[in-house]
Amino acid sequence: MGVYLRKRKWYIDYIHLGKRHREPIGCSKKQAELALKKIQVGIAENKYFDVRKEQKICFSEMANEYLEKYSKSNKRSYSHDKYNYSAHLLPAFGELYLNHITPGLIEEYKIERTAKGISPAKVNRELALLKHIYTKAIEWGKATDNPVKKVKMFRENNQRVRFLEKDEIKKLMDSSEDFLKPIIAVALNTGMRQGEIISLKWPDIDLIRGVILVRNPKNGHPRYIPMNKIVKYIFGKLRLQRKNLDNQNIFYYNSDRPLTRFGMIRGAFKRAVEKAEIKDFHFHDLRHRH
Known part of the structure; x- marks a missing residue:
């Protein structure tokens, strides 16, 4: 009994009324442990609820689906999408649910990236990917709102020209x-x-x-x-x-x-x-x- 990882999803394992339950829940081990604890407390207080009714979609789950089902077969930038997701978007948003990523969190992401010396144009490409992931999530019935639409992109300096001597x-x-x-x-x-x-x-x-x-x-x-x-x-x-x-x-x-x-x-x-x-x-x- 407890939590375990299987095929990139965290599962909870518990017994209720003599029946063993194994259910996928949470974007991370911590979230799965919290869900299991909530169930165990509910069982002890005779207030058991079906965790699947409260299940939400992880950003990492949606992003992987986007890459495999859409980007891979429809975009020439698939390799760039895959890199930008795994290197930047996943560490920042991977353990969050889709409906927990707010415009405020995205603004913080912009600040953190530029503080590391990343160019505005590069950050804009990352935000464009995030925005399109949400567009597809809405289209596929997995989200109802696109928080990136409420975030202003950086103004890019397209006059930069660097020559090699x-x-x-x-x-x-x-x-x-x-x-x-x-x-x-x-x-x-x-x-x-x-x-x-x-x-x-x-x-x-x-x-x-x-x-x-x-x-x-x-x-x-x-x-x-x-x-x-x-x-x-x-x-x-x-x-x-x-x-x-x-x-x-x-x-x-x-x-x-x-x-x-x-x-x-x-x-x-x-x-x-x-x-x-x-x-x-x-x-x-x-x-x-x-």
């Missing part, structure tokens, strides 16, 4: 892991976005005509990008390295692990920038040189 480019390349170097070089020489680059497959690369087909760009319209000599050399070299692999993946983390998630690049790029001692620089800034 030639010596900084060399430092960055020298500081990067081998798998990351061709990705950085392609970004510098084509102006392509990170997601566009790692989504490329060999059928998208025409070395004879010297063009790259971007099938799913941000604006939704496929486009062709010309290759300069550097980019043609990079893809030609990668083609020779991958000729014995029976798949269409271009970029690999190591010899047998293709790059499929943004998180694989994020950490490596951050380490390279820090090692090169380059200040105030992000992956998307690579596009500004083109």
Whole structure:
């Protein structure tokens, strides 16, 4: 008898009128323990109630459902959604019920994130994900209100432009892991976005005509990008390295692990920038040189 975790849900285990009950309840062990204690007190006072009638939906439960049922199959930003949820939204709101997350708590989240030096634009992307999770929760009958709609987004400074000098480019390349170097070089020489680059497959690369087909760009319209000599050399070299692999993946983390998630690049790029001692620089800034 007690509480236990099973398939990411906390359950309570108790006996009432000679019958054993095992029921999912609570977003955390603490909430499950409180629910069990309430039942035990009720049984002792002959005021037993069915805990399932008071069951509420955890934010973590709804967010995981959103990622698997909606984001994974409908959004090109699924990898970003998954990262922003697990790294930021889950620690902040994961153990709360949907109807316990208030505009005030979200405002506190904004303050805490910016206090850590996170840019307003980045925080806005996290809040946009939170807002859409609630939109789907309402649509699926799991919530009645969207608290994020009552929170004002940060005003973004879209005029920020950061260029790399030639010596900084060399430092960055020298500081990067081998798998990351061709990705950085392609970004510098084509102006392509990170997601566009790692989504490329060999059928998208025409070395004879010297063009790259971007099938799913941000604006939704496929486009062709010309290759300069550097980019043609990079893809030609990668083609020779991958000729014995029976798949269409271009970029690999190591010899047998293709790059499929943004998180694989994020950490490596951050380490390279820090090692090169380059200040105030992000992956998307690579596009500004083109």
